[in-house]
Amino acid sequence: MKAHWIDWIWHVRGSLPLAPGQSGEEAFGRLDPLFRQGGTTRSRIGDTLTFTKKDQAAQDSMSVFDGGVLQIRDGVVGPVLHYRLASRALLFCFLAPLLFLAFAQLTVALGRWEKPAAQAAGAHKQQKKLVELPQNPIDKMLGSPAPEKPKPDGKDGEDDKKKASPTSAYVFAAMFAVLYVVGRVLEGRLVRSLFRKELLGTGDQPPMALAG
Amino acid sequence: MEAVRVGKRLIGAQAPVTVGWENIPRVEGGPLKRFVFTWFQPTMLFALILFWYYVPNSIAKTSTAVGIGIGFKVLLLGLEWVNPRHRSWRLTWKELVTDLFYVGLGYTLVRLVNGYIGSGVMTKAVQHAFDWDKFTWFMGMPLLVQAFLISFIFDFGQYWMHRGMHNWYPLWLPHSVHHYITQLNINKGAVGNPVEIFLIGLGVGGFFDFLPRAALLAGAIGMAVSTYQHINVRFNTPRWWRFVFNTTEHHSVHHSQDFEASRSNYSGTYIFIDRMFGTCVDGEAELLGMEGGRRMSIREQMTYPFTEGWKAIKDRFSRPAEVMPAE
Numbered sequence: 001m002k003a004h005w006i007d008w009i010w011h012v013r014g015s016l017p018l019a020p021g022q023s024g025e026e027a028f029g030r031l032d033p034l035f036r037q038g039g040t041t042r043s044r045i046g047d048t049l050t051f052t053k054k055d056q057a058a059q060d061s062m063s064v065f066d067g068g069v070l071q072i073r074d075g076v077v078g079p080v081l082h083y084r085l086a087s088r089a090l091l092f093c094f095l096a097p098l099l100f101l102a103f104a105q106l107t108v109a110l111g112r113w114e115k116p117a118a119q120a121a122g123a124h125k126q127q128k129k130l131v132e133l134p135q136n137p138i139d140k141m142l143g144s145p146a147p148e149k150p151k152p153d154g155k156d157g158e159d160d161k162k163k164a165s166p167t168s169a170y171v172f173a174a175m176f177a178v179l180y181v182v183g184r185v186l187e188g189r190l191v192r193s194l195f196r197k198e199l200l201g202t203g204d205q206p207p208m209a210l211a212g
Numbered sequence: 213m214e215a216v217r218v219g220k221r222l223i224g225a226q227a228p229v230t231v232g233w234e235n236i237p238r239v240e241g242g243p244l245k246r247f248v249f250t251w252f253q254p255t256m257l258f259a260l261i262l263f264w265y266y267v268p269n270s271i272a273k274t275s276t277a278v279g280i281g282i283g284f285k286v287l288l289l290g291l292e293w294v295n296p297r298h299r300s301w302r303l304t305w306k307e308l309v310t311d312l313f314y315v316g317l318g319y320t321l322v323r324l325v326n327g328y329i330g331s332g333v334m335t336k337a338v339q340h341a342f343d344w345d346k347f348t349w350f351m352g353m354p355l356l357v358q359a360f361l362i363s364f365i366f367d368f369g370q371y372w373m374h375r376g377m378h379n380w381y382p383l384w385l386p387h388s389v390h391h392y393i394t395q396l397n398i399n400k401g402a403v404g405n406p407v408e409i410f411l412i413g414l415g416v417g418g419f420f421d422f423l424p425r426a427a428l429l430a431g432a433i434g435m436a437v438s439t440y441q442h443i444n445v446r447f448n449t450p451r452w453w454r455f456v457f458n459t460t461e462h463h464s465v466h467h468s469q470d471f472e473a474s475r476s477n478y479s480g481t482y483i484f485i486d487r488m489f490g491t492c493v494d495g496e497a498e499l500l501g502m503e504g505g506r507r508m509s510i511r512e513q514m515t516y517p518f519t520e521g522w523k524a525i526k527d528r529f530s531r532p533a534e535v536m537p538a539e
Binding site: 107133 | 308508
C-alpha cells in the first residue's frame, strides 16, 4: 500500500496563487520569517523550500507542523505556491482514541480479574462499625444538612465499582476523535490564511515572548 | 539583565521577571470588564463554599464535584479567550490536544495505578494500622474548620514534596519535565510525567476521619484557588487573596526561565506557606520554560526522567578511581 493513501491523516496540502506580479523569489522572501524560528532548519533549491522543525516553541505560528515542502510552479494564470506539510500532532490525535480505547479495555479486564477477590472480601465489610456521624452545633445553627447515617449495605463496594469504570477512557477517546476532525480542518485553514497574509505582507507581529 | 534582590536572592538575572505587585499590569477595558475580572475569583470561591455547605445530602456527592470541576474549567477556558494575560500564551489546537492528553492520562491510567498504590491505599493502610477512633473528635469540629484543615494539611505536605522535587535530583527528574511548558493554560497543571503526577498526588490530607461534606468543601476550596496557578487570564486579584492564596502571578514566577525565580512559590493553594518559609516571590513572568524555552514533546516527557536518571547513574558508577599523585 502506498503511503499517500493514508498520509492525508497527518499531511496538509494546498495551493495559493501569488499576488499579481509577484515573483517566486519575492514570495519566498516574504515567507522567510516563518522559517526563521527556534528549532527550524530550512533549505532552498531553486523553486523548492524544504523545512523541518524540532522541539518548536508553542508560540511558533507553524508549531503544529514538523516538516514540509513549499514549491512555486507556474499555473494557468501565473505562479502558484504549492505546499505539503506534515504534522505529528495530527497523527497523534488521530491515534489517541485507540490508546484510550485500550485503556478502557484494560480497566474492564482488571475489573473482571478483581471481582472474585472483592466478593471474598465482602463478608468483612459487613463487620464494619456503623457509628452515627456527629454534627457541630455551629453547623446545625447555620442550617447545614445533618450528615447522613452510613449505609450498612457496603457503600464502599459502589465506590470500587466507580473506580474501575472505563467511562472516562471512552469519553476521552470520543473527545480526541472530535478534536482530530476539528484540527484537520482548522489547521489547514489557518496555515493557508497565514501564508496568504505573509505573501500579501499583512502578517501579524510575533507575540512579545518571541520578539524578546 | 537587571535583577531584583528579594531577601537573599537575586531574581531575574537570567530571564525577565517582574517583581512587586505595583509593577504588574491591571485589567484593561470598560467598567463591566474590569468589574468582572476583579470580582470573579472571590465570588466563585464564596459561591462554591455556600453551595457545598448547604446542598442537600442527595446532591453532595463526588460525581457532583467532578461535574462542577469540568464546568468550571470550561468556563475558565472561555475567560482565556475573552481576556488573555499574554498573547504569547494563547491556547492553540496543538497545545489543547497535548494538555488534554495529560488530563486524559490522569483520569484513566494514573487513576488506575492510584487505585493500587496511590495515596488512598496508603491512607487506608495507615488508618488500619492505628486506633484512629481516638481521632473521631475531628469530625465534631465545624465543617469549615475541618475543610480548611484538610486542605491546609494536604497543601503543607505538597509544599514540602514540591520543594523536595526542586532540591533533590531523583525527585527533580520526574518533576523537571513539567517545567518545560512555555505558557500557562487551564489544563497545563496536568502536563508532566505520570510518575510526577502520581508523586504530587501523594498527600497527607486524610489520615483523620472527617465528614464527607468537609472533604467536598476542601476540594472546592482547592479547585477555586489552585486552578488559577495555570491560566492565561488577567485578573485584578484582591490584595488579601494574593497574600493568602497562590495566584497565576506567583506560579508564573515559579515557571520562569530564571533559575532563582523558579525556586520559589512551591505551594499549590496557600501561598502563606511560602511566606512562612521564606520562599515566596510576589511578581510575574511571561518567558517560561527550561533550556531557553525548548518545548518538550510528549514522547520525551514520558522518557526523559528515566533516560536522564540512567545517565546520572552511569556517570556516578563509571567515574574512574581517583589516581593518587606520585610522590
